[in-house]
Amino acid sequence: MREIDVTRTHDSASRAFPKEAAPMIEMRQVEKFYGPFHALKGIDFSVTKGEKIVLCGPSGSGKSTLIRCINHLEPIASGEIVVAGHRLSDSQDAVDAVRREVGMVFQQFNLFPHKTVLENCILAPMRVRKLSRAEAEETARKYLERVRIGDQAAKYPAQLSGGQQQRVAIARALCMEPKAMLFDEPTSALDPEMVKEVLDTMVSLARDGMTMICVTHEMGFARQVADRVIFMADGEIVEENAPDAFFSNPRHERSRAFLGEILAHH
Amino acid sequence: MGIQELTYLLQGLLWTLFLTVIGFVGGILFGIVVAVLRVSPSPWLRIPMICWIGVFQGTPLLMQLFVAYFGLPLLGFNFPAWAAVSVALTAHASAFLGEIWRGAIQAVPSGQSEAANALGLPGWSRMVDVVMPQAFKLSLPATVGFLVQLLKGTSLAAIVGFIELTRAGTIVSNQIYKPLLVFGVVGALYCAMCWPLSLWGRRLEQRMAAGAAK
Ligand SMILES: Nc1ncnc2c1ncn2[C@@H]1O[C@H](COP(=O)(O)OP(=O)(O)OP(=O)(O)O)[C@@H](O)[C@H]1O
Ligand SMILES: [Mg+2]
Numbered sequence: 341m342r343e344i345d346v347t348r349t350h351d352s353a354s355r356a357f358p359k360e361a362a363p364m365i366e367m368r369q370v371e372k373f374y375g376p377f378h379a380l381k382g383i384d385f386s387v388t389k390g391e392k393i394v395l396c397g398p399s400g401s402g403k404s405t406l407i408r409c410i411n412h413l414e415p416i417a418s419g420e421i422v423v424a425g426h427r428l429s430d431s432q433d434a435v436d437a438v439r440r441e442v443g444m445v446f447q448q449f450n451l452f453p454h455k456t457v458l459e460n461c462i463l464a465p466m467r468v469r470k471l472s473r474a475e476a477e478e479t480a481r482k483y484l485e486r487v488r489i490g491d492q493a494a495k496y497p498a499q500l501s502g503g504q505q506q507r508v509a510i511a512r513a514l515c516m517e518p519k520a521m522l523f524d525e526p527t528s529a530l531d532p533e534m535v536k537e538v539l540d541t542m543v544s545l546a547r548d549g550m551t552m553i554c555v556t557h558e559m560g561f562a563r564q565v566a567d568r569v570i571f572m573a574d575g576e577i578v579e580e581n582a583p584d585a586f587f588s589n590p591r592h593e594r595s596r597a598f599l600g601e602i603l604a605h606h
Numbered sequence: 607m608g609i610q611e612l613t614y615l616l617q618g619l620l621w622t623l624f625l626t627v628i629g630f631v632g633g634i635l636f637g638i639v640v641a642v643l644r645v646s647p648s649p650w651l652r653i654p655m656i657c658w659i660g661v662f663q664g665t666p667l668l669m670q671l672f673v674a675y676f677g678l679p680l681l682g683f684n685f686p687a688w689a690a691v692s693v694a695l696t697a698h699a700s701a702f703l704g705e706i707w708r709g710a711i712q713a714v715p716s717g718q719s720e721a722a723n724a725l726g727l728p729g730w731s732r733m734v735d736v737v738m739p740q741a742f743k744l745s746l747p748a749t750v751g752f753l754v755q756l757l758k759g760t761s762l763a764a765i766v767g768f769i770e771l772t773r774a775g776t777i778v779s780n781q782i783y784k785p786l787l788v789f790g791v792v793g794a795l796y797c798a799m800c801w802p803l804s805l806w807g808r809r810l811e812q813r814m815a816a817g818a819a820k
Contacts (some may be wrong), residue, residue: 411723411724413720413724436726439723439725439726440726443724443725444721444724446717446720446721446724448717450717450718450720450721451721452716452721452735452736452740453740454739454740454743454814463725463731463735463736464725464726464727465726465768467728467731467735468725468726468727468728469726477817504644512725513724513725516725516726550809
């Protein structure tokens, strides 16, 4: 509870002194193991309010693991994670507090197939934020409009295209009014012609000041919205750089090799 | 076969229906409990359910009926026969349905639970709102199949002196010496109960498929 108050203070202070805003997401010396496998090695970084981070790196480098630790889909072995003033621990209260502040969008959408688009969007607001159905529906319609899919509210996910499903997934997360959003390769399961509609939605979200961490290999998106690019390899952060500098003049050997590879594929 | 014999058979039919309904309702209620505890992360909840399922799947229903009928009174429970049989059927059904639903719960893609967790849904809501409806749909064919088995399995209650449909058939047949006719009628009555059940299961399956897909 004390930690929530700290955030409030920082929030109001940040309007007067934006430079002194507390980090929205902070990871300190985070270690993560899968059995004997060392998946995250001493991860250290912080994201300030409104910042947009693009996280990239070769397959198996630990990108998904990293963002899944932030909302405790994966528990960590040691280190510290603080989200919007809430220190994450294994206690259910801490986990719930953090999950109320961050939304997540998955590669495979993970919409609830037995619920309509609208029902997908109102479930968590009703169960977690205890909104009435009417209030939750109002919020849901607002965010469905926002991702330009308001006319599909009564359909089931299977009746929508991949791009539409992913936009519903974004709206579903936004309905919880999170302070930060995590994206794990949100466009890599999509047919090429649907990538743009999802990226456009994410760009507009970024423009509105959402704090975002996106795992993606979409370099156009990274150049357009990212404040920083973080490059990972073998469970470590290898390079942190401004997007233009990262793409045109990577500092690290492994970043160069990685960029060479994704350029070859595009 | 006169009206008297037919009435006797119909009385047996009523008992069969009664035992079936008790087995269904008890089995479904306790089966949900067994399934949910069976997938619990806590070994203290999970392991007793593994044993429960193992015992009832690993022994004949006939033996379970014997144990309930002769064993429960020894433990000081003074049940009428129908109650002892009901206890056995409920326990039997809870183990089978629990195991069917355990499989179905685990067959729901893990991304569904992850999405529920990421949204911050409490554990009960993750189960009730997200996982169980999908598991129920997956398990429907097996569930209906088992319920049909259970309905026919109530005939074993005859062994502890219960005059349900099959037993009533035997008695009538012994009186009027027309086994083919009598058991033809008995068989037709079983069919008349099982067939709508299968049909209803298929309907439900189609309706749920239509709801979720194109
Ligand atoms: N549940 C798990 N159990 C065991 N090992 C795992 C598990 N999840 C991930 N790993 C391993 O951890 C490493 C990092 O996985 P992670 O999914 O975070 O990589 P990634 O950078 O997201 O890769 P990709 O680009 O393929 O999605 C991989 O070597 C993977 O095999
Ligand atoms: Mg990944």
